[in-house]
Amino acid sequence: MKKEISICWLRRDLRLADNAALYHALKGSNPVLLLFIFDKTILEKLSTKNDARVTFIYQTIEALRKEAAKYGSSVLVLNDTPERAWQKVLKTYNVKNVFANHDYEPYARERDDALAEFLASESIPFKTFKDQVIFEKDEIFKADGKPYTVFTPYFRQWEKKLTSFYKKSYPVSSYLKNLFQTKPFPSLSLNELGFEKSDQDFPSIHFAKKLDEYEKRRDYPGDEATSRIGLHLRFGTVSIREAVREAIEQKADKWLSELVWRDFYMMILWHFPYVSKSCFKPAYDKIEWRNDEQEFKAWCEGKTGYPLVDAGMRQLNEIGFMHNRVRMVVASFLTKHLLIDWRWGETYFAEKLLDYEMASNVGGWQWACGCGNDAAPYFRVFNPELQAKRFDPKHTYIDKWLPEFKQQKHVEPIVEHAFARERVLKVFKDALNQ
Template identity: 50%
Template sequence: MEQRQKISVFWFRRDLRLEDNHGLYRALKSEFPILPIFIFDPDILQQFDDPKDRRIDYFHQALQTIQQDLLLQQSGIRFFHQTVLSCFSELIDQYDIQEVYCNTDYEPAALKRDGAVRLLLNSKQIPLKSYKDQVIFEANEILKSDQTPYTVFTPYSKKWIEKLQVNDYQSFSSELLKTNFLPWDATPIFPLTELGFAATDIQYKKPDLTQIEIEHFDRLRDYPILDATSHLGIALRFGTVSVRSCVKLGLSTNATWLKALIWRGFFMQILYHFPKVENSSFKSKYDQIEWRNDEEEFAKWCSGQTGYPLVDAGMRQLNSTGQMHNRVRMVVASFLTKHLLIDWRWGEAYFAQKLLDYDLAANNGNWQWAAGTGCDAAPYFRVFNPQAQLEKFDAEHLYIKKWISDWNSSTYPLPIVEHRFARERALDAYKKALKDNF
């Protein structure tokens, strides 16, 4: 019987970079050569409806970049296009696997998948070693004095900052990268067409934090035409940039931007501790709201045809580019849930289809914040006035003119609903749900 080669495996997931990658760093310190793998899981790919989804193209290009770097070391990623369990079964047959390394993913579906992988590996006495990489503090690292998770952001944020030490955002050395990869003739990445997708207009470029301008983020972030954000959302989502390096940048450059990173960690620990929020309101009493769920009005909201310029500009930007300014996201989410009384889950699902930087925890947390149903949400009686928001943050209508070519013309629709009427209707619906719940 031929003796199989002893190796360790590193499984790329939401960490598509070689530098400052915690799990990869630990793997490369192993005594066995490392085979890096990436699995194009059909169960995940089928969730992307658009064959020209820019996110698929983005991480496909990121993987090609890593592959090119590894080829210089006579190694490379081994790619699979099959289910995760069948992939590991195949690898177990081919190699004498000593350990499998990865970085932890905290989403409910990912935890379930990893549990199944762990069972399979354990049956062969192979440990699955998972490391914290996409957050600074995970799971139970920040708890209240009674050892329960925080559900309000401000005390969580204070504890986060109080607990932070230099070691928490210290980069993991890249010195190991020139050692310990399994030498082999790497197979090329599957073409997008073979995966059921097509090339898009997105151009992947390794994030360079020295080029990120956030010095004035706190003053300029609310004005959509200025676009004064970092544009690192998609990089953080797919791990093409390290959260540790981002925190280091925030600490030295802009406290408000750092706070946005803390919000990201807050929502991740909410999803981890309260997985029900994926499909239900954090505050269960809000599940009693009688949503109108008018499909025609939802379609007008999706296409940017509500007659409210700031809402429509945001939705048209989203549909065209996969991006939407953060201030505008709050306005369009409030409008859908409060003005139209459409279930926040509808809006969340639409954003999940369209947003380049879609992240389950953040998307869910922000939609529940806007709807008033979340753990630390805007109060239900806070209803954004889209026209007031427009005059405050786009007074010269530059953002509106950029995205609405027919604004102020006869073809632009009249408002879908009158603001004062919609506000009163929303307050009545919320009050009724809360009253009936007691």
């Protein structure tokens, strides 16, 4: 008779330390098998076969397999749709419980609902936990029982509710002896997954050294003062609880607020899943976008004639990252100067960003467009030239990512700022007055 086991399904929590679902699984009565599924439903939609994020996930899983081996265990890695993968797992093992951490994106919710129904038909409990945020779903509500839709009052409540309980790590290491004992499972190669190894460099987790710099110089893209922790938060290679503790211990208030924005946007996506495809403020869906494909191409390639915009797009295309201040400027430029639908830009970022996270990306794009969770009116239009003078006065960032600017070979602007500003104000006003 097969041995009874529990399974901990790793998804956006690719670590053993301080992992909520793994902690609860290991404290149960059955040995715990770690499972990771390369989800074909997601992978088949990727536009390139050397997507750096797949390489990052692959390398991380291989590292987890080595870590698990120290405890006589391994990570079972499958390459399939979740539905077929779980059918295989239940045929192979006598599964008594399944553990996983919450995911808030629409596809993930559908996937988990389907799995819960399937497991229930097999009389297997599916137990899920909060792990990738400090507060989720309805943990922070207004007095009237409704979710906050503006960040500042949400942040106030978030800080009030934060106690040591919410910052505490799960002591997983004390229970790792309860992992399922097995020889290493056969390893899949990237080629077997249908991908090539990317030569992209990935940032290390070094936020603790960066927080002092971040507080002072976070808005200056040429200073390299940001933590670059987004990739690790996205795939759960670092715990949000550890990050929050570091922010508080180092009195890094601005950095802490960025972490809270992440909680906020996850909460918004949970309660208003339509924002993944539509404006949070429905009236903005009436905007008549120009959607000029040649201008969109120029924006994608960093050939708009605005140095800060073009430097940002070149950085994104080259290393899969863009400084946050510049993200706001390029998003504003696409939606306000070129009158191109924010969804076009959001989709392009989704293809390129190593740290792409739907909730934050959609939230950021709608913030820049003016159609999202923002108390400011729609007529905020960033002037890319003034932004460059203020935040890159010595052209450190622009010269690095846009060498033709230094050589005075940069293209002419594809639209004049004052004209673009007047045009977008009229278009937005007309849409909102319908």
